[in-house]
Amino acid sequence: MLFERLFWSAYMARHLLGQSTYPFRSLESIERDRDRRVRAMVRYAYATVPYYRRVMDERGLRAADIRTADDLANLPIVDRRDLQREPDSFLSTRVSPEQRLGVRSGGSSGMPITVFHDTAALFQNAAHGERERSIYARLVGKTVGYREAVIASPMSTAREVHRFSHSRVLSPNRVRIERQYLSLLDPVESNVELLNAFEPDVIHSYGSYLGVLFSFVLANQIPFHQPKVITFSSDGISESVRRLIQDQLGIPVLGTYQAVEAFKIGFECLEHRGYHVNVDLYPLRVADRDQVMAAGGTGELVVSNLVNRATVLLNYRLEDIAALVEEPCPCGRSLPLLSPIQGRADDWIALPSGRVVHPQLARSILSGTPHVWQYQILQLTATRLQVTVVADSHCDQVQTRGLISARFAEALGSEVQVEVMFVSSIPRTAGGKHRIVRRLESENGQ
Numbered sequence: 001m002l003f004e005r006l007f008w009s010a011y012m013a014r015h016l017l018g019q020s021t022y023p024f025r026s027l028e029s030i031e032r033d034r035d036r037r038v039r040a041m042v043r044y045a046y047a048t049v050p051y052y053r054r055v056m057d058e059r060g061l062r063a064a065d066i067r068t069a070d071d072l073a074n075l076p077i078v079d080r081r082d083l084q085r086e087p088d089s090f091l092s093t094r095v096s097p098e099q100r101l102g103v104r105s106g107g108s109s110g111m112p113i114t115v116f117h118d119t120a121a122l123f124q125n126a127a128h129g130e131r132e133r134s135i136y137a138r139l140v141g142k143t144v145g146y147r148e149a150v151i152a153s154p155m156s157t158a159r160e161v162h163r164f165s166h167s168r169v170l171s172p173n174r175v176r177i178e179r180q181y182l183s184l185l186d187p188v189e190s191n192v193e194l195l196n197a198f199e200p201d202v203i204h205s206y207g208s209y210l211g212v213l214f215s216f217v218l219a220n221q222i223p224f225h226q227p228k229v230i231t232f233s234s235d236g237i238s239e240s241v242r243r244l245i246q247d248q249l250g251i252p253v254l255g256t257y258q259a260v261e262a263f264k265i266g267f268e269c270l271e272h273r274g275y276h277v278n279v280d281l282y283p284l285r286v287a288d289r290d291q292v293m294a295a296g297g298t299g300e301l302v303v304s305n306l307v308n309r310a311t312v313l314l315n316y317r318l319e320d321i322a323a324l325v326e327e328p329c330p331c332g333r334s335l336p337l338l339s340p341i342q343g344r345a346d347d348w349i350a351l352p353s354g355r356v357v358h359p360q361l362a363r364s365i366l367s368g369t370p371h372v373w374q375y376q377i378l379q380l381t382a383t384r385l386q387v388t389v390v391a392d393s394h395c396d397q398v399q400t401r402g403l404i405s406a407r408f409a410e411a412l413g414s415e416v417q418v419e420v421m422f423v424s425s426i427p428r429t430a431g432g433k434h435r436i437v438r439r440l441e442s443e444n445g446q
């Protein structure tokens with residue numbers, strides 16, 4: 001165990017070297033790193049991942065035929081359905097179950113998948129985070145021991161990842177960053193109290209939650225500890241909330257772009273031009289339903305993960321819509337820019353007490369329920385939720401219905417009744433904003 005801890009501590013230290021300045025390297029050198037990683041990952045995928053072995057053989061492709069990120073387009077596009085249908089065929093035979101962590105997510109369309117990440121990839125991800133952390137650290141004024149509050153679903157993946165990594169290193173990240181985890185489930189006022197007691201330098205949450213938090217603080221004129229920077233992920237932040245926080249309170253707001261399938265896709269710099277994409281790790285292209293689109297066009301993003309060696313995903317369709325930006329960023333970073341992501345447009349759940357609950361909570365309940373392939377949640381009245389589920393053929397409907405109801409009761413209290421309906425399909429939302437959690441009364445203009 002000690003040897004393992006020493007090993008991963010040294011591994012992490014080695015991968016941290018040079019990360020904060022990496023985005024400023026020349027684009028040519030970044031692209032060389034990217035293509036080197038493409039070749040290594042394709043060789044690995046062909047040798048150890050059943051899906052890639054099969055499709056490359058079918059297409060008469062050898063690993064040596066794919067030499068650059070552009071060549072990845074010769075592989076078929078993989079989507080969530082493929083991963084749901086045959087998850088094991090995307091797993092490398094070289095990573096044992098003890099060496100990987102499974103992370104589950106419903107994505108923007110409410111179709112849960114499990115993506116396994118190998119231990120080395122998790123430590124590399126933590127190290128790559130230094131590219132954006134160095135921006136925050138400069139705003140905070142210290143690189144070691146700053147305080148960060150994370151407000152997320154109690155079932156969020158970030159906590160699992162931290163737990164998994166902390167059990168494997170000698171000096172956990174905690175020494176570098178002191179973290180406070182707050183729950184979306186708790187009322188905003190009690191989270192404000194906890195934040196005031198902890199006095200974080202950085203607050204991280206979902207974009208939509210920050211909107212509610214700051215409107216609450218400003219509307220009620222509550223004394224509030226001001227962090228030095230606010231970061232968000234998962235869903236967008238409205239322009240008015242961003243203005244409010246940046247212009248009125250003078251706190252920079254910076255987004256990160258991450259997915260369960262690719263942890264560190266991009267980050268926003270202080271120029272606010274979109275996300276700098278870590279193309280050496282996660283090359284991205286924009287595609288329409290079947291083909292690659294011209295530069296500058298808006299479409300669905302297709303990513304290749306060149307870091308993770310457990311569930312291997314090359315040419316994978318994310319459900320996010322954006323455009324690659326041609327102009328360089330005045331900040332001097334060479335990592336190319338991606339336009340802001342057109343995020344989710346879920347409604348909050350309004351409880352009879354008047355409290356509103358962030359939709360991510362409902363999403364994580366359904367994403368964490370076994371046998372659920374797709375879901376949608378509709379709040380009919382203050383006390384009635386209708387959950388529509390597409391389940392796999394092994395699903396025991398009585399048991400699954402009971403499990404979903406029990407989890408909602410635990411999260412929202414017993415005053416809310418949950419009706420679970422099993423259906424054979426839920427139509428896919430056509431492009432643009434996905435709404436998986438909807439409130440009927442908000443649609444009737446109330």
Ligand SMILES: [Zn+2]
Nearest residue numbers: 269271329331
């Ligand atoms: Zn920039």
